[in-house]
Amino acid sequence: MIQQKNVHYFPGHMAKALESLAPFVKACDIVVEVADARAPFSSRNPVFMGLVGEKPHLLLLSKADWADPEVTKSWIDDYQRAGLPTLAGDLKRESLLKRLTLLSEPLVSKKREKEKKMGMRPQPLRLLIAGIPNVGKSTLINNLAGHSVVKVANRPGVTRAEQWIRLSNDFVLLDTPGILPMNYPDGAQAVRLALLGSIKEEVLPNDDLAVALLAYLRTNYPLSLKKRYGIENLCNLDTEFVLQEIAAKRGYLLQGGAPSSEKAALSLIKDFQVGAFGSLSLERP
Numbered sequence: 001m002i003q004q005k006n007v008h009y010f011p012g013h014m015a016k017a018l019e020s021l022a023p024f025v026k027a028c029d030i031v032v033e034v035a036d037a038r039a040p041f042s043s044r045n046p047v048f049m050g051l052v053g054e055k056p057h058l059l060l061l062s063k064a065d066w067a068d069p070e071v072t073k074s075w076i077d078d079y080q081r082a083g084l085p086t087l088a089g090d091l092k093r094e095s096l097l098k099r100l101t102l103l104s105e106p107l108v109s110k111k112r113e114k115e116k117k118m119g120m121r122p123q124p125l126r127l128l129i130a131g132i133p134n135v136g137k138s139t140l141i142n143n144l145a146g147h148s149v150v151k152v153a154n155r156p157g158v159t160r161a162e163q164w165i166r167l168s169n170d171f172v173l174l175d176t177p178g179i180l181p182m183n184y185p186d187g188a189q190a191v192r193l194a195l196l197g198s199i200k201e202e203v204l205p206n207d208d209l210a211v212a213l214l215a216y217l218r219t220n221y222p223l224s225l226k227k228r229y230g231i232e233n234l235c236n237l238d239t240e241f242v243l244q245e246i247a248a249k250r251g252y253l254l255q256g257g258a259p260s261s262e263k264a265a266l267s268l269i270k271d272f273q274v275g276a277f278g279s280l281s282l283e284r285p
Contacts (some may be wrong), residue, residue, distance in 0.1 A: 013215070015077060021051060021176060021179070022051055022131070022221050023055070024128055024174055024176070025051050025053075025055055025128060026055075027126065028055070028126040028127060028128040028174060029054070029056065029059065029107075029108050029111060029125045029126045029127065030054050030055070030056045030057065030104055030107055030108065030125060030126075030127050030128070031048070031055050031057045031058075031127075031128050031130055032058055032060055032127050032128065032129050032130070032140075033048060033052075033057065033058070033059050033060070033099070033130050034059075034060050034129060034130070034131035034135045034136055034137050034140055035059060035060070035061055035062070035064050035130055035135055036063055036067075036135045036196050036198075036280070037061035037062060037063050037066070037067035037072050037075075037088050038063060038066060038067045038134070038196060038280065038281050038282050039193070039196060039278040039281070039282040039283050040059075040061055040072075040075040040079075040285075041075075041189075041283055041285070042061075042192040042193055042194065042282070042283060043131070043132055043135055043192075043196060043198065044059075044131075044132070045131070045132050045179055048130055048179075049180065054139050055157040056086065056104075056107035056108060057085075057107075058084070058085040058086065058087070058103055058104065058107065058259050059065065059079055059084050059085070059087075060086075060087055060088070060089070060096075060140065061075065061076070061087070061088035061089075062088075062091050062135055062136035062139070062140065063090070063091070063135075063136060063275070064088035064089050064090055064217060065090040065093070065275065065279070066254070066275035066280070067088075067279060067280070067281045068279050068280055068281040069122060069279060070128045071281040071284050072088050072281065074284065074285050075088075075284075075285050076088060076156060078285040084256040085103050085106075085107065087099055087100070087103055091136050091139065091140050091143045092139065092143075094143075095143065095145075095146070095239060096140070096143055096144065097143075097144050097224060100256070101170065103137070104125060104127070106238075108125060111123075111216045112125070123172055124166070124168070124169060124171055124172045125171050125172070125181040126172065126174065127171060127172070127173050128173075128174045128176065129141060129173055129174060129176060130179075131178060132166060132178050132180050132193070132198050133177075133178030133179075133180065133198045133199075134178065134196065134197045134198045134221065135178070135196075137175060137176070137178065138175060139164060141167075141173055141175055144171065144173065145165070145166055145167050149165055161176070163175050180193070180198065180199070180265070185224065189281060190203075190204065191204065191208075192210065192282045192283065194209055195209055195212070195213055195272060195273070195282065196273065196282075197273045206262070206264065206265045206266050206269060207261075207265050209265070209269055210241050210243065210264075210265035210268050210269060213268060213269065213272060214234065214239050214242055214268070214284065215239070217234055217277075218234040218235060218237075219276070220280075221280050222234040222235045224277040224278060224280060225242070225246075225277065227277075227278070228271060228276050228277055229245065229246050229249055229250075230249060231245055231246075240261065243259075243265055243268070244259045244261060244263040244264070245259040246264040246268060247260050247261060247263060249266040250264070252264050252267065262268030
């Protein structure tokens, strides 16, 4: 990974969302934090930890079908040992309602005991869905609902305001806007988030991101471009050669017919973001 200097990226709507989130945390029963399984550390916002406090809290690693399963298991084990209930899943193909229910119930045992003493039926659990942009919060809500109830897009900034959504007699969900940390002193973390699509394209140059991605793949997944681009092994290939090969194979040409490394870099990043290279993880515990 390349190292960037401190990155500052904190749009106005995120600042407003952060200010308004605290009372919603108090009103909910469980905070469900969503992170990207390909970068389960970098795609978490440390600000949430301060807001969550003692509130019951679980972590859901989304897009698990695009992450290295062995690495994902290591992350789950690591977080579980630290006392954070964690699960991973494919939000588009796997129904997570039963798994989330099983993981949630032990976290609200005091609430259930109180209801029982008062002679009340179990009340719907109020889940606050939180996370940085583009990790799959809205996709999770649609998954739990069993149909589309909120707008989904593969780009940051789609959800701009909190909204309560009643799923059933068991769950009421609060969808919240994605909120990033104000600064990234660790430049590699910002690069990972840009590669995941959680930071808008204009913040970090695509050329630098392509260099970073190829350097990481060369070391960790050297055969990852074979199926998509026909590039057999990255180990002995420099970045410019790889980009020129991608451009030539995909027909990304400049006026005059020369291969366009710039278009190839953008294609490389977009293909990674949608899982076109198979199951890859950007960081390990």
